[in-house]
Amino acid sequence: MSPTSPIRDSAVRIGVLFPDLLGTYGDGGNALVLTQRLAWRDIAVDVVTVPAGQAAPDSCDLYLVGGGEDGPQVQATRELDESRALHRAVDRGAVVLAVCAGMQILGHRFPDATGTDVPGLGLLDCDTVRVDRPRAVGELLTAEATVPDPSGPPGATIDLGVLTGFENHAGRTVPGPSSTTLGRVEVGEGNGDGTEGVVCGRIVGTYLHGPVLARNPRLADLLLGWVVGVDALAPLDDHEVDDLRAERLRAARANELAPRRSWRDLLRRS
Amino acid sequence: MSAAHPSPPAALPTRARLAVATGRTVAGASKLVHFGSGSVIGGRAALLVDPDLLRQLTRGREVVVVSATNGKTTTTRLIGAALGTDRPVVSNSLGANMTPGIVAALGAADPIATAVLEVDERWVPQVLEQTGAATVVLLNLSRDQLDRSQEVRKLAERWREALTATPPARVVANADDPLVVWAASAAPEVVWVATGQDWTADAAGCPNCTGRIAFEAGSWRCTACDLSRPDPHVEVGDTGVTLPSGPVALDLALPGRVNRVNAAFALAAATALGADAIAAAQAVGRVQEVAGRYRVATLAGRPVRLLLAKNPAGWHEAIDMLSPAPAPVVVAINARIADGHDPSWLWDVDYERLAGRLVVATGERRHDLAVRLRYAGVEHVTVAEVADAVARAAAAPGAEPGAIVDVAANYTAFQEYLDMVGGPR
16 A cells, blocks of 8 residues: 555564463454554565464564463463563564553463462563452553653653553553553553553553554554564554544543443343 | 233242232333333342242243353244244243343243243353253353453353253253353253354363363364263254254255254254154244344335344354345444443454455444454445445445345344334334
8 A cells, every 4th residue: 555665575473372362352453453554564474373282483573462361361371481482582672562461471470360379471570469459341541651762762752642442351460660651541440550551672561452453553553663663664544543543532531331321221131 | 001911820829929910010111111121120020029930930841941152042032933833832032031031021921831041141050040941052152242241161160060050851052162062061961963163263272171172174172181072963954954863854044054053953952852853844944033133124215134243253154144245234333231342352253254345334333343344454434323324335336226235233233223123023
């Protein structure tokens, strides 16, 4: 669609880790969003889908880890801890987007279904803890999100605008001193302390489903820019995403968890 | 209001009779003020008077319980048709599938009628315990309503516990769904149905251990424990069904492969209960619509066909039922409480298969669908009102003049459109 020529001589390799374990909440869409946003710019892309039980490659440019249920979350952690593939990739400078259970896995520890602490991969400086609060379920809005610019001077940040998505998690995440957050929560729970997400270098963790990259193309292009360089990313026609964002921002700010929840619906179904 | 109805069966205890009468009065009042059919609120009122009402209403009655993520309303209707060939049947046929809706349906029924009950996945243990159902039909389990349903593995576990605690005489279950197989194999006798189900995305992890399920052509097994596909007793073909008693021809008015599977479950259950296979197959074949699903009606002056598809597994089957491309299709997505508030599942539907036709996106979450379709490379437009959406589809280049427009909607959107064309019947 856009006239940019690829600046790489090899395809961008995107690793989708264990979608069969961590695909409960539609996060598989993030891979499609990244793939298409590269393809529309004539940048070659190669998606490596890694099912549970198969060794994760350490050679991808960008990894996606999605949200899932408690048991599969522990299994995915075990596999990544044993193979160390993601650790090696991150050491090389690979980009990671980790959503919900995925973010929890990348931290220092998270609780399993029984509440027992499970050691995480230690790639994100954060701890996930169980709290005596209801599960956080609903629209999540983060105003004025930013990430530190890993290649800029100290203190330089990249602006992501408003982040929108849907959260669905029991644990709460405490960011550590060597991490930053994506921003302050305007609507919803996020990490649980008024912030949302955890960022360390080129690893971005978030509680946002939706999928997050479908609703937030600037975040998608940030991750891609870290791989191919921002100059390779010609603008795309995102007017339909703009319409979706406008509608979701309005709904979240109006606290419309249940749009037009009617008596009829309740009587029929409950 | 209650004077217009037959009296509650005399065999019921006084408290249960009072409960049934109360339920009818409340339902009637609710209906008068146009709060829908009133059956659920009536059932709730009845249960307040007698919490044990379901047990009372099913005492001495033959009971069939049907549960699943997808297809339970249709299969309940088909079992009702099959058993209706030789006995009176009562059913909660409009999809009110938790205890209040069930007692509302049973309260008005002939006391000797066989009860064919659609039961919400989460309510199976309670309904089994209270009805002592002799026949349980388990179709499938997959993700639905991401923000409010229990994890599917936990549901399978609860089914397994319920079948252990209240063993039915027989279970009719899907041999191709590992979650269902694990749950159903707790029962003493299982009639396994080969469904050829190829939606495997929600059962990658073994429910019995922490191993992985390996799917191969026509079979599956756990790579770590001995859970594997059982040998089926019932097979589904293009023109008929092979039952334990032998083959029977089947010519269905309902569309799609998945409805042949639903019909096979219905015939397996009905023949196990003594129904004649040929008569049952003919009765099942004549069912044309189920609680409005597949109804051809006039909407905004144009002929439409209503289809329900509410989760990835359901869409997987529904896409096959659409008129082939380039015929346009209207797709409606809501995300109300009964749909689940998170429509992220749209990204797990293979909407790429809609390529080659115009998709008119409508419903309250049409913008979510539009973004999904853009990334799928499917031509689409968004239209706010369904009447305008149907008109837009009918005017699309791929539309034959006067052709029926398929309208595929998820749960609350479907109910809304069904009300616009006369409601359930």
